[in-house]
Amino acid sequence: MSFEQELAEQRREKLKRIEALGYLTYPHRFAYTHTLPQILQMFSSKTAEELMAEKPIVRVCGRLQAIRGHGKAGFADLAQSDARLQVYVRKDAVGDRGFELYQLLDLGDFIGAEGYLFRTRTGEMSLHVTDFIMLSKALLPLPEKWHGLQDLELRYRQRYLDLLANQEVRSVFLARSRLIRALRSAFDQRGFVEVETPMMQPLPGGATAKPFRTHHNALDIDLFLRIAPELYLKRLVVGGLDRVYEINRNFRNEGISTQHNPEFTMLEFYQAYSDYMDLMALTEELLPELAMQTCGTKEIKFGDHIIDFDNISRYSLREAICQFWPDDATRPQLDELSDEKRTADLIKNWNSMFPELDRVPVPDLANPSGGISHGAALALLFEAVCERKLIQPTIIYDFPVEISPLAKSKANEPGWVERFELYIAGMEIANAYSELNDPDEQRRRFEMQMALREKGDAEAHEMDEDYIRALSYGMPPTAGEGIGIDRLAMILTGSRSIRDVILFPLMRPEVPADSETD
RNA sequence: GGGCACGUAGCUCAAUUGGCAGAGCAGGGGACUCUUAAUCCUCAGGUUGCAGGUUCGAUUCCUGCCGUGCUCACCA
Numbered sequence: 001m002s003f004e005q006e007l008a009e010q011r012r013e014k015l016k017r018i019e020a021l022g023y024l025t026y027p028h029r030f031a032y033t034h035t036l037p038q039i040l041q042m043f044s045s046k047t048a049e050e051l052m053a054e055k056p057i058v059r060v061c062g063r064l065q066a067i068r069g070h071g072k073a074g075f076a077d078l079a080q081s082d083a084r085l086q087v088y089v090r091k092d093a094v095g096d097r098g099f100e101l102y103q104l105l106d107l108g109d110f111i112g113a114e115g116y117l118f119r120t121r122t123g124e125m126s127l128h129v130t131d132f133i134m135l136s137k138a139l140l141p142l143p144e145k146w147h148g149l150q151d152l153e154l155r156y157r158q159r160y161l162d163l164l165a166n167q168e169v170r171s172v173f174l175a176r177s178r179l180i181r182a183l184r185s186a187f188d189q190r191g192f193v194e195v196e197t198p199m200m201q202p203l204p205g206g207a208t209a210k211p212f213r214t215h216h217n218a219l220d221i222d223l224f225l226r227i228a229p230e231l232y233l234k235r236l237v238v239g240g241l242d243r244v245y246e247i248n249r250n251f252r253n254e255g256i257s258t259q260h261n262p263e264f265t266m267l268e269f270y271q272a273y274s275d276y277m278d279l280m281a282l283t284e285e286l287l288p289e290l291a292m293q294t295c296g297t298k299e300i301k302f303g304d305h306i307i308d309f310d311n312i313s314r315y316s317l318r319e320a321i322c323q324f325w326p327d328d329a330t331r332p333q334l335d336e337l338s339d340e341k342r343t344a345d346l347i348k349n350w351n352s353m354f355p356e357l358d359r360v361p362v363p364d365l366a367n368p369s370g371g372i373s374h375g376a377a378l379a380l381l382f383e384a385v386c387e388r389k390l391i392q393p394t395i396i397y398d399f400p401v402e403i404s405p406l407a408k409s410k411a412n413e414p415g416w417v418e419r420f421e422l423y424i425a426g427m428e429i430a431n432a433y434s435e436l437n438d439p440d441e442q443r444r445r446f447e448m449q450m451a452l453r454e455k456g457d458a459e460a461h462e463m464d465e466d467y468i469r470a471l472s473y474g475m476p477p478t479a480g481e482g483i484g485i486d487r488l489a490m491i492l493t494g495s496r497s498i499r500d501v502i503l504f505p506l507m508r509p510e511v512p513a514d515s516e517t518d
Numbered sequence: 519g520g521g522c523a524c525g526u527a528g529c530u531c532a533a534u535u536g537g538c539a540g541a542g543c544a545g546g547g548g549a550c551u552c553u554u555a556a557u558c559c560u561c562a563g564g565u566u567g568c569a570g571g572u573u574c575g576a577u578u579c580c581u582g583c584c585g586u587g588c589u590c591a592c593c594a
Contacts, residue, residue, distance in 0.1 A: 003563050004528050007545060066554070073551035090551060107544070121552050144529040144543050146555055151529085153586045165529090209593070228594095254593050255519085264594070358591070421594095428594055459593090484594050497587095508585070 008139040014104045015137055021097055023134055030112035030135055033059045036083035039117070040125075048119035060085060060127065061112040061135060063164075064105060066145060074102060075126070078111070082170060086126040087113055093130055101134065107145070108138025157510065159503050169500075175294055176489045176501055180247060182293035183267055183485075186286055192243040192269060197232035199225060199249065205467065206230030206406070208459040209252040212262075225251035229268050230406065230480065234435060235470045237270050237478050245269035247485065258497040259427060262506050265485040272476040275408075275434040276418040279479045280395055283422060283430060284312045287393060294492045302425050302491055305391050312393040312422075317382050320396055324386040327353065340365060340374045347381055360384050375400020375415065390423035399433075405445040405461045407433035422483075425491050432481030439471035 015025045034042070039060060043051070062080035072091040077084055091099040093115075105111065113132035120126050143149040148165040155162040155169075162169050184194065202221065204211035206228030214223050229246050236244050247267045256262065271278065288298045291309040298309045315323055318337045325331040330349050336342040344362050351359045360380045364371040372380075379400055386396070397420035401409060407417035419433035436442050445461075446468070452460035489501040499505035 002528090003545090006563080007528065010545070066556095068553050068556050069550080070553065070556080071550035073553090075553045075556085077554075086554070088552075092551080120554090122554080124552095124554075126552090141528045141544050146543065147530040149529070150531095151525095151586090153525090154529090156586090161529095207594080250594085252593070255591075257590095257593085258588080260593060266594080431594075482594085487594075510585085 004140065007141055011106060011137060011139045014106070018101060018104055018134055018137075021100055023101060025134065026136060027133060030061045030133070031059065032061050032112065033057075036060055036062055036078065036080040036085050039085055040083050043117055043125060046117075046125075048123065051118050051125070055116040055118070057114070057116050058127070059112065059114045061110065063138075064107055064109050064111060065142075067105060067107060069103075072099070076105070078113070078127075082167065086120070086124055087115070087129050087132075088118075088120070088126050089129045089132070093128065094132065098129075098131065101132070105134070106138055106141075108140075108142040110135035110137075153507075156499060156505055156507055172489075172493045172495060172501060173503060175493045176485075179290060179294045179489055179492060180485065182290050183247065183483075185293075186289060187243075187245045187269060190243070192245045192271075193241055195233070195236060195241070195244050195246055196248065197226075197229045197236075197246060199251075201226050201232075203462055203464055203466075205462060205464050206232075207250075207252075208403075208461060210254055210459060212251050212253045227252050228266070228482070230482070231464060231467045233268055233270050234475060234478065234480065235467070237272055237435075238470045238473055238475045242272035242476070243270070256506065258499070259487065261486065261498050261502055264498070264502075267483040267485055268480065270435070270478055270480040272478045274479040275477065276397065276420055276432055276479050279432045279481050280314065280397070280420060283395065283432070283481065287312065290488070291492065300492060300494075302494055303496070305425070307424060307491065308392060312395060314395045314397060316398045317378070317396050317400075318398070320386045320390075320394075321378070321382055324389050326385070337378060343374060343378060343381075347377060350381060350384060354384075357384065373400070373402040375402035379403050387423065387428070388426040391425055393422065393424045396421050396423060401445075402448070404433065405449050406436055406442075408436045408438075409441075424488075427487050427490075428484070429487050429491075430481055430483045432479065435475070435478045435480050437471055437475040437477060439468050442471055443468050 019025050039058060043056065046054070060078065060080075062078040062085070064076050065079045065084065066077040068075040074089050076087050076089065078087055089099070089102045094102065111132050112135050113127060113129045115127045115129040115131070117125060118128050143161055143165040149155055149161050155166075163173070187194070200214065200216075200223040202223060204224035204227045206226075207230065209227040211224040211227050214225065215221070216223055228250055229248065233244055233246060245267060247265065249263050250266045251263050253262065254260065271282075287309045291298045291300055300307045300309060318334055321337060322332055322334055332342070332346055336346075340363060344365060347360045347362045351362075361372045361377060363374050363377045382396070390396070398410065398416050399407070399419040401415055401417050404417040404419050407419045410416045410418055417433060419431070421428055421432075422430035436445065446463045449461040450463055486498050486501050489495070490498060493501060495501050
């Protein structure tokens with residue numbers, strides 16, 4: 001028997017002794033008069049004399065986080081919802097049977113206690129217990145009380161222990177909850193309707209990504225976990241829901257990193273009769289609002305940076321390449337980026353300047369239909385040159401059409417679309433565009449994607465006939481945006497890894513301890 | 519998937535050049551009726567992630583595997 005099992009056996013033995021004393025071991029409820037946060041709020045300001053005079057009688061409950069015995073008396077710390085109250089148990093106050101129960105308590109047990117509030121000699125408000133019961137026993141020992149739970153693997157696999165032991169982890173997830181509440185309230189106030197669209201889709205669309213595949217037995221069809229809700233939300237705009245939003249999970253069958261979890265939470269919203277400029281304005285309005293409601297400030301500390309959510313700059317993608325180009329001698333002029341030859345030279349230039357980085361692919365001018373397109377190459381060059389430098393909130397607008405199959409072209413520049421992305425802390429946080437609502441143009445864009453797919457791009461967008469049919473009934477001019485909630489939560493909580501803002505990040509399954517290895 | 523680290527008691531961490539695997543917390547027993555990382559005495563707790571190899575001897579060196587982290591690639 002392992003030591004851990006031994007400890008559990010000892011505690012089961014205690015449960016039997018508790019039962020023998022006539023207590024229930026797993027009672028069904030406890031009628032408390034106050035939560036611990038309420039106790040602290042209501043009585044913390046009272047002096048020892050005031051408490052002595054009033055002797056307020058309360059019933060409270062929580063988990064034991066410290067026990068300090070003193071012979072025929074003892075102290076214990078009761079914890080509930082980030083609040084802590086010391087309880088004082090004396091044999092002469094709880095009786096022989098009650099004190100025997102006290103001596104059978106372990107760290108981690110839940111108890112319910114009745115008594116009166118007083119201040120100890122050191123001034124700490126405490127509960128002088130007159131009666132108490134066991135509510136539930138911890139058979140396994142909790143993490144160390146002083147250092148908490150450090151082991152990252154255990155913290156992710158057994159998040160409940162992480163939440164118990166590490167107060168700052170609780171506060172991260174409370175902040176995430178405030179963020180989502182602030183988002184809902186922001187969109188509700190602006191007249192948006194919250195909807196839910198399929199997570200299981202026969203055709204994965206709305207993004208370029210590799211999907212998870214699953215199977216429905218009764219229909220005997222393969223389905224895909226959605227990579228984005230986009231095409232369904234726009235069908236709803238066709239259906240007359242002018243302002244819709246959805247906060248839900250997307251699934252992408254790709255790598256895992258500090259910025260990527262296979263399932264992640266996305267807000268997508270669509271606003272009819274608007275274009276991407278309207279959404280830039282809305283985004284700039286939204287960000288400080290979210291920061292205030294989540295953190296109480298618009299200036300957020302992230303690593304070595306203070307990120308100012310009130311101050312959002314804008315560059316076009318081409319401007320950004322010129323602006324952030326690292327070398328004055330070779331810095332491109334804006335109009336040069338429209339020239340394919342000049343772009344190809346620039347990329348070669350970049351690759352030779354930073355040989356330690358991965359090469360940005362160079363478009364093949366002699367064979368324009370093979371290899372990477374001018375637009376896709378420019379987008380990659382932008383990422384290489386600019387992305388990690390975009391620490392302060394920055395909107396990057398106007399993207400190449402080749403990588404934007406669902407966005408509306410710019411009126412005077414058909415090779416470019418009305419699309420923007422929001423970057424904070426070097427991460428892409430949001431992606432938005434004026435939605436392409438011309439069904440014939442949408443078909444041509446899908447056909448362009450099919451051509452890419454035939455050239456081996458597994459992530460190129462699939463042809464979606466039903467979506468084209470929906471557009472054919474008419475969709476108003478509409479702008480839509482997706483915001484990565486996990487990454488926004490990272491920034492607002494100062495978390496360096498996405499796993500620190502996802503309660504149960506995906507891990508390899510544990511190998512059972514008793515399994516034979518072969 | 520590539521590269522680099524890490525894995526020792528339930529938890530947090532030690533262990534000299536390769537020489538008997540230790541401490542604190544938690545746990546058992548005992549003392550203690552105002553402590554708060556309570557204190558004091560005492561006891562128990564380990565196939566050092568797994569499997570091999572080198573060696574008189576491996577927590578330590580080597581190989582493979584498993585797991586985790588960071589990073590690169592892919593991506594939001």
